[in-house]
Amino acid sequence: MQVIRAKNAGACYGVQRAVDLADQCIADGLPATTLGPLIHNPQVVSALMRKGIAVCERVEDIATDIVIIRSHGVVPQVLESIQQRGLSVIDATCPHVSRAQKSAAELAAEGLTVVVVGEEGHPEVEGLKAYALREGQQVVVAGSAQDIPDALPARVGVVVQTTQMKNTLDEVVAAICAKGCTPVVKNTICYATTQRQEAATQVARKADAMVVIGGRNSSNTTRLAEICSKVCSRVYHVESDDPIDPAWFEGCETVGVTAGASTPEDQIADVVAYLEQL
Numbered sequence: 208m209q210v211i212r213a214k215n216a217g218a219c220y221g222v223q224r225a226v227d228l229a230d231q232c233i234a235d236g237l238p239a240t241t242l243g244p245l246i247h248n249p250q251v252v253s254a255l256m257r258k259g260i261a262v263c264e265r266v267e268d269i270a271t272d273i274v275i276i277r278s279h280g281v282v283p284q285v286l287e288s289i290q291q292r293g294l295s296v297i298d299a300t301c302p303h304v305s306r307a308q309k310s311a312a313e314l315a316a317e318g319l320t321v322v323v324v325g326e327e328g329h330p331e332v333e334g335l336k337a338y339a340l341r342e343g344q345q346v347v348v349a350g351s352a353q354d355i356p357d358a359l360p361a362r363v364g365v366v367v368q369t370t371q372m373k374n375t376l377d378e379v380v381a382a383i384c385a386k387g388c389t390p391v392v393k394n395t396i397c398y399a400t401t402q403r404q405e406a407a408t409q410v411a412r413k414a415d416a417m418v419v420i421g422g423r424n425s426s427n428t429t430r431l432a433e434i435c436s437k438v439c440s441r442v443y444h445v446e447s448d449d450p451i452d453p454a455w456f457e458g459c460e461t462v463g464v465t466a467g468a469s470t471p472e473d474q475i476a477d478v479v480a481y482l483e484q485l
Contacts, residue, residue, distance in 0.1 A: 208456060210482045211414060212475070213406040213465040219399040221301025222246050222469050225278040226255075228299045232273065233258045239273040242266065242285065243330060245299065246278050247425035248469040250447050266292065273297060278469075279330040280304045282337035303369045304331055307395035311335045314364030315342035319391060322347045322355070324379050325368025326426055332368050339366075351375065352382035359383065363390040369397040370427035370468070372404065372434070399468060400427060407431050407465040408438060414463030416441035416456055420478050421467030428467025435465070447474035453485050 218226075225245050232239040233255075240261040244252045256262060263269050266288045273295045276286070280300040289296055300308075314321050321339040325332040327348045339346045349355055363383055367376050373396060383390045411417045417435045421428030423446060432444040443455055447470070456462055462482055466475045 208459055208482070208485055209461045210479055211410050211461055211463045212479060213403070213410045213463065215399070215402040215406040216464070216466040217468070217470050217472055217475050219397070219468040221278050221303055221397075225275075225299035225301070226251065226471070228297055229255050229260050229275055232275070232297070233260065237273055238271040239275050239297065240269045240271045241275045241277055242269070242281060242289075243277045243279070244424075245275060246469040247428075248422045248471070249424070250474065251469070251471060269294065275299050277330070278304070280308060280334040281330070282334050283341055284337065301369070301397075303395070303397040304334070307331075307366055307369055307393075308334055308338045310393040310395055311339040311366045312342055314366060314391060314393065315339040315344035317364070317391075318344065319362045319364035320345045320347065320360045322349055322363060322365045322379065322383065322390070323368070324349055324365060324371055324376050326350055329368065329426055331370075335366055335368070349379050352378040355379065355382040355386070357386070359386050359388050361388060363388045365390045365392045367393070367395045369395055370400045370430065371396055372430065373401065403427070403431060403465065403468060404434055407435055410463035410465060411435040411439040411442070414439055414461045415459035416443070417463045417465070418451070418478060418482065419444045419465055419467070420447060420475055421470040422446060425467045425469050428469065431465055431467055435463075439463070445478070447477060451478070451481060456482075456485060
């Protein structure tokens with residue numbers, strides 16, 4: 208059975224940067240806490256915890272002098288709370304997420320109602336909402352075109368969760384235009400996301416089965432699995448330490464492999480090596 212790996216797969220720059228910053232704290236012997244999981248990869252987060260990087264969900268529970276802001280960012284009020292406590296901050300927010308936050312704030316500062324294209328409740332989306340709301344404007348979160356309300360103000364701005372699909376953005380913008388608005392659109396989708404989605408699609412079209420590696424709490428990994436499912440009938444989303452059933456690949460001549468932006472190289476290599484020996 209031939210194993211084909213997607214050309215672009217695995218940890219992106221923002222994720223690797225966040226992990227490197229945490230590793231530097233470990234190397235320097237500096238106790239630190241991440242506010243929420245640093246990245247959406249349970250195995251990596253667990254490994255960092257074993258090395259001394261704690262995880263807390265609330266600022267009040269932080270017991271170290273150093274706080275690492277997760278790659279998805281936080282709402283501005285949380286940063287203010289950390290600063291009020293006099294804690295040192297290592298900002299591991301992905302630069303692309305920071306750019307999206309800035310775009311949301313700028314659109315709101317111009318007096319526009321901000322439509323955030325993304326998943327309600329996702330930490331990155333919560334941050335984008337908060338940066339817009341801080342400027343005193345209304346915010347609408349749209350996971351799809353169906354989430355656009357019937358009544359919209361005349362002046363609308365659009366910003367996008369960095370791991371969304373371009374066609375979702377296009378559909379939301381079209382729905383807004385259909386209501387008589389001409390929105391100001393900030394396409395803040397990360398290029399690495401687009402690369403991974405396109406590469407995964409190319410491999411899935413050629414493969415009899417597809418394995419997508421990454422955390423189940425990773426929205427971009429879940430999205431890769433959804434994209435692959437559109438062109439491949441057998442798609443399996445696994446975390447790095449999940450058992451892989453050889454029966455999944457009965458009758459397969461080729462199996463494709465891709466991985467989400469929070470999946471490190473060693474996890475991909477382990478899965479590829481296992482598949483190659485089947």
